[in-house]
Amino acid sequence: MGELVVHQTRPAEPLAAGWLRRIAGPAISACLFTGPVPPVELRPTTLAGFACKNEQDRRVFLNSRCRFWNPGSVVSLMLHEMAHRLVMEHEKSTGRSFEAHGPEFFLTVMVLYRRVDTALDGTYALVDRLALYDFQDRPPGLQHLERPAWAAEVLGWALQHFESIASSSASAESIPKLAADLWSAHAARKNAQRAEETARQGEVIRLKEQVLQVAGDARIEVGLYRIFGWTGFFASMVFALFAFVV
Ligand SMILES: [Zn+2]
Numbered sequence: 001m002g003e004l005v006v007h008q009t010r011p012a013e014p015l016a017a018g019w020l021r022r023i024a025g026p027a028i029s030a031c032l033f034t035g036p037v038p039p040v041e042l043r044p045t046t047l048a049g050f051a052c053k054n055e056q057d058r059r060v061f062l063n064s065r066c067r068f069w070n071p072g073s074v075v076s077l078m079l080h081e082m083a084h085r086l087v088m089e090h091e092k093s094t095g096r097s098f099e100a101h102g103p104e105f106f107l108t109v110m111v112l113y114r115r116v117d118t119a120l121d122g123t124y125a126l127v128d129r130l131a132l133y134d135f136q137d138r139p140p141g142l143q144h145l146e147r148p149a150w151a152a153e154v155l156g157w158a159l160q161h162f163e164s165i166a167s168s169s170a171s172a173e174s175i176p177k178l179a180a181d182l183w184s185a186h187a188a189r190k191n192a193q194r195a196e197e198t199a200r201q202g203e204v205i206r207l208k209e210q211v212l213q214v215a216g217d218a219r220i221e222v223g224l225y226r227i228f229g230w231t232g233f234f235a236s237m238v239f240a241l242f243a244f245v246v
Contacts, residue, residue: 012042016064023071024078030119031079031112034171038085040078049077051084053092060085072124075116079126080134082172083109090176098180099137106135107158107165107179114166141187144194157186 011017020040028037039057042064051060060081062074087105091098098104113126135154142150161182170178 009041016042020074023074026120027075027079027116027124030115031082031172032115032169033173035173038082049081051081051088053088058085058089072126072129075124076113076126076129079112079116080109083112086173087176089173090180096180099139101133101135101137103135103139103154103157103183104176104179106154107162107182108175109134110158110162111166111175112172114162118166139183139187141184142190153186153190157183
């Protein structure tokens with residue numbers, strides 16, 4: 001016998017739905033969704049909001065007790081959860097797996113925020129609300145770096161790209177793929193630079209050892225000259241040449 005599954009959800013009251021639509025409508029338009037916009041469920045929960053994988057109708061959840069007197073908080077939270085939804089859908093279509101708050105998510109939410117800021121003339125200053133929380137997960141491809149180093153990489157990379165994607169006509173749904181491709185290329189470039197640097201350091205060490213060896217040989221030859229005169233010096237040179245040829 002299968003497990004009993006119980007749901008208790010219903011459409012929000014017209015007052016609550018109308019209130020959220022009024023606040024969120026212009027922001028949603030600015031994001032350039034081309035498909036259905038993920039539904040929102042208002043729910044009393046201990047979290048501010050969340051989005052689950054495999055949610056059948058793609059809905060995202062917002063805490064119905066969340067700071068509702070502040071439209072900026074509601075819009076930023078809603079778009080944060082919708083960015084999770086978009087990244088999850090890209091994951092699903094590719095079979096790839098991303099960290100919840102990795103670089104793909106961070107650039108996606110940053111682009112959505114920027115679009116809303118531009119369309120609404122900075123009313124909510126959403127980009128200013130981004131925080132370390134939004135890129136808290138270690139990014140793929142840079143596992144060798146400590147947290148301050150990879151966090152700086154992710155932030156710098158996102159700042160480099162978000163304006164151009166935000167001002168493009170790319171649909172909201174396409175942003176996670178753009179972000180994932182850009183991050184893969186960035187991490188690959190960083191790793192190639194690191195490999196080059198490691199090889200260069202190895203070469204420097206090898207050259208240093210060679211110089212020390214030559215300096216040591218020169219000291220021996222000068223010593224032989226002092227002890228045995230030119231005969232000793234030339235004898236050591238002949239031996240050195242012989243060793244080199246052999
Ligand atoms: Zn999140």
